[in-house]
């Protein structure tokens with residue numbers, strides 16, 4: 247998998263941007279706040295159809311463009327996949343609303359033909375490595391859910407649809423719960439939303455169970471390798487839908503009991519639905535849906551120590567590196583091609599030995615795009631193998647590496 251070219255309009259700091267990328271290594275060099283990370287963000291947007299950085303995708307539209315009548319941000323990637331060239335385009339269209347806030351609409355086109363978002367996600371695979379990704383382990387569960395969701399969205403398009411339908415149903419259900427508390431009324435109205443939540447929720451939970459245990463094998467192997475086999479890592483998926491018995495949730499689900507017989511979609515759905523019925527009174531009182539994939543947790547254990555709580559800085563960084571290498575290989579096995587690697591500031595932080603190890607284990611005979619504020623942090627030998635682009639004030643210029 248390769249990205250051959252990128253063109254942006256009204257995206258972040260870039261009014262317009264045109265770039266091309268060589269088959270292997272590209273280095274984006276520039277001072278702080280010049281647009282380097284935004285370029286990687288835009289490329290990764292082409293994989294997951296949402297910004298990996300912004301809390302809302304509208305933040306990615308250029309601020310000056312927001313003054314236009316209908317602001318449109320645009321990302322166009324020239325993609326090479328299975329030996330064929332394609333154009334993948336994402337349009338972020340901010341339709342002005344009556345109340346002035348505006349509604350963001352996303353359009354996706356492959357080779358000029360409009361596609362449903364859900365059919366096109368995962369068309370182009372990339373792995374993004376940001377220095378702040380230690381947050382996946384250190385911060386609250388929503389960071390880990392976001393991580394897993396973004397990973398799975400590249401491998402299973404149906405997952406994104408279920409997630410989107412689930413989220414929509416969840417906010418409708420929560421609104422109804424509040425209404426029932428404030429104004430009373432027929433609780434039977436909840437039945438429809440319970441169905442929606444349990445149906446889409448079960449799809450999400452089943453996908454999380456299966457893919458997390460599949461991905462865990464890749465992750466384990468990398469972590470073992472990076473720590474010289476001293477540490478065993480484990481991913482502990484804790485679905486919240488049958489919540490009372492916190493400690494035994496894994497066992498109830500049978501995840502670690504017998505991999506060949508995990509709970510299937512039908513059992514999860516039934517179980518989830520039954521729990522929603524039991525909790526109905528309490529949920530009306532609280533005005534929120536208290537169980538479901540939006541409350542799931544995934545913990546990282548190394549030698550049975552919870553890294554999110556007790557992990558050292560070094561352990562956490564090693565875990566993130568193992569995650570990223572594992573992601574690369576996992577996506578390669580899923581799609582048959584190595585994803586494009588997007589490494590933000592990451593390599594500069596490592597010493598020569600670990601850098602060589604990372605580059606080797608990522609399989610950098612394929613394509614990678616790296617950023618740095620200081621070209622001198624890379625050895626001249628390494629820099630010579632890269633196409634260098636200077637990034638300054640939202641403009642880019644090709645330059646020679648030395």
Ligand SMILES: Nc1ncnc2c1ncn2[C@@H]1O[C@H](COP(=O)(O)OP(=O)(O)OP(=O)(O)O)[C@@H](O)[C@H]1O
Nearest residue numbers: 258259278279280281282283284305306307308309
């Ligand atoms: N929607 C937007 N419209 C206009 N400018 C934006 C928008 N979003 C971010 N910016 C600006 O883009 C600039 C570049 O951000 P970016 O994070 O890409 O820089 P960077 O080169 O990676 O910097 P650093 O080396 O500090 O990481 C910042 O100054 C930021 O204020």
Ligand SMILES: [Mg+2]
Nearest residue numbers: 282283284590
């Ligand atoms: Mg940056």
